[in-house]
Amino acid sequence: MKRLAPLVLIISLLSSCAATPKAKGIQEADSPMVVNCEFLGTVHAASMWGGCLCQGVGFSSAKNQALNKAAKLGATHIVWMHLESGLRGGFASGRAYRCSD
Numbered sequence: 001m002k003r004l005a006p007l008v009l010i011i012s013l014l015s016s017c018a019a020t021p022k023a024k025g026i027q028e029a030d031s032p033m034v035v036n037c038e039f040l041g042t043v044h045a046a047s048m049w050g051g052c053l054c055q056g057v058g059f060s061s062a063k064n065q066a067l068n069k070a071a072k073l074g075a076t077h078i079v080w081m082h083l084e085s086g087l088r089g090g091f092a093s094g095r096a097y098r099c100s101d
Helices: 004-015 055-073
Strands: 038-047 077-086 089-098
Touching: 038 055, 055 077, 055 089
Parallel strands: none
Antiparallel strands: 038 089, 077 089
């Protein structure tokens, strides 16, 4: 049982960094693409996963967290304002929009 607890903790931490199915459907856009869309809000996320070997993990985690927040707002598109990956982890912020077809 003592060996199982750390494994369960690691799995739960990694799963919290994944994008939900709804978030995966959000389209990355630029400002001209959302000119006729409804602005829903700004989303921010950070991940402390970092270090020399894990920079990509921190970046992906922060981006997925921001997408999940945008999905909760009902977004269909996101315009990234700030994306950063470094030794201290990853950071992401973007503007969430709902665009009709």
